[in-house]
Amino acid sequence: MLVVQKYGGTSVGNLERIENVANRVIKSKKTYKDIVVVVSAMSGRTNQLIENANFYSEFPNKKELDMLLSCGERETAALLAISLISKGYNAISLSGKEAGLLTTDDYTNAKIIDIDSTRIKKELSEGKIVVVAGFQGYAANGNTTTLGRGGSDLSAVAFAGALNADLCEIYTDVDGVYTTDPRIEPKAKKLDKVSYEEMLELASLGAKVLQNRSVELAKKLNVKLVTRSSFNDNSGTIITSEEKMEQALVSGIALDKNQARIVLRRIEDKPGIAASIFTTLAKKDINVDMIIQNVGHDGTTNLGFTVPQNELKNASEAMRELLGSDVVIESDSDIVKVSVVGVGMKTHSGVASAAFEALANEGINIQMISTSEIKISMIVSSKYAELAVRTLHKVYKLDN
């Protein structure tokens, strides 16, 4: 058995915690034959390094920033290896480059191209626990690169894929994926299993356990993920492909408080108008989430969409510029997006209507609705955020 374990910033937050990780790894070594451990920088370290760089420039050179930032994970990797060796285990730390993680040269946000796992395999074959600095790789020109936010998770998944690992365990400070945020609904339950697809939709659940980029890669490489806590022995949540799971109707309720809504009223209902609107927004790097367009009448139509709150002003201005003064542009940042997620809803009818009815019973007006095969998203006034989550959590019997 080969397992890749990834320990995040809080799990390696200080010297004692790194030692705690060493003990966990040693315990796992007794269960699994081969272990590759991917580590993040100690929590706070990356921000500290960025702050140092910002002393010289608000926008430090990205190639050099990667040289700087990569030190954080190298340090943790070396310290964990030192701890393991001091406890009598054969271990070695490798930088991302030494571990063969080749990326594009998009410094600070590089994409993984390939992994040459020769070195890792060699060290494993010598019985060593291999500790790899996460978040980093190297470009074809030899320079160090980093993978951007959530990069260590991504490293772990990529190594698990390249090594054909039996399991990729992502250790954080939470127990796994919950049916909804336990701070909003104390009855929220930890899920034992979710599919990749559900996980992608649930990304905003609870403590943002995993970024979508890593889940997408795991799905692509068919890596079986487990997300669990490094602070206890709870079993965590398995994230795997749909076929391997008994399908729950609804897996969880997600809440996104970072959305704002724009509605364009009485825009000309002609071919290409939507394209021109969303091309304009894309050019400004504004990330559009939900898009709702109703059938129009009188030659005009209404179009609604959501954007991140901090892009609302930009987006409104861009629309005013594009559409002129005839169009009514309404914007509202006082809204939230509540989503019901579950692979089971594909084959069940009535899932959506149950949501609408339950919210109506609580007097919650649904401003926008968007559905996909495994998700129903609804925009409601932000004052109803928690009530909507709890109502939906109950209606789909996630409390039990």
Place this chain on the structure above:
Amino acid sequence: MLVVQKYGGTSVGNLERIENVANRVIKSKKTYKDIVVVVSAMSGRTNQLIENANFYSEFPNKKELDMLLSCGERETAALLAISLISKGYNAISLSGKEAGLLTTDDYTNAKIIDIDSTRIKKELSEGKIVVVAGFQGYAANGNTTTLGRGGSDLSAVAFAGALNADLCEIYTDVDGVYTTDPRIEPKAKKLDKVSYEEMLELASLGAKVLQNRSVELAKKLNVKLVTRSSFNDNSGTIITSEEKMEQALVSGIALDKNQARIVLRRIEDKPGIAASIFTTLAKKDINVDMIIQNVGHDGTTNLGFTVPQNELKNASEAMRELLGSDVVIESDSDIVKVSVVGVGMKTHSGVASAAFEALANEGINIQMISTSEIKISMIVSSKYAELAVRTLHKVYKLDN
């Protein structure tokens, strides 16, 4: 013109000082066409990293320690490059490995095998200021190594040699090499030039400007060294080959307070006795400095030598074990070594006798004497240390 500049830990001790170094480098860029900057870790950083490693083990795994320690210099290199780039200069940082510094795999104390300067030359040819992380290289197996104490100086000298640099400037927090320690003799003068040989003998002068390992390498590679301060614009001290210099009679007075003396009385005067004594000490890694043996009589002789103070007990015990109880073993740690250094004394007589006479006039008893072509070393009671230095400094007119 190609210059290699090395900035030590105090010179890059904090973010402001790194920026100060950037400004110095930019100023130099106007004088020299090509600049390679070798940097140390920020002062205190290396010790902090070692402390972290010691949390897990008193003797952390050396391969892993090198992985850890190498981060210190990488950080400085990246920050300096960021600063240079933010000021509008084209710069790039390279790790020791990226810069092509190949070493043995003696982790924490690796020896330089070779430098492949292809990458540095490529970057220089593109007009870049090349910033190299000092103190580190890589072994043939690809692992990161470090060069031990004074390793950044050594890196700088090695790169200067490999690149056939016109000059290698070593920046520290002192102005250069002095005729003696200014804390002992305020009239001590900064030397404009010294030879490699003198520098080797003067290593203990003043603030230990340069370690012998670096001077020896500079001599071997014929690298012209300049040691100067990064905190002012004083011209520093040039260290070069003897032939290029007007020979001063005496260049300086060195004081070594770290010696202890052992005298073996009435040892059997037979062939091989000295060999057995010093082989015994060498096997215990005890570094013997001065050795004095007088002609014996009655079939016995006296033999004196000095060792570092912290080895005195070890050395005495080893001697007792080797020689049995018949031999009288005297040990004294209450002594210092005062040395007169100068290439000029090769061709002048009377240099030694002037020293002996001057010390005698001050009532200072000389316990041991050892001479080489360019040095006279004398062991005196430690209470006379400063008086001896000042007396000799005056007798050779170094005050002027």
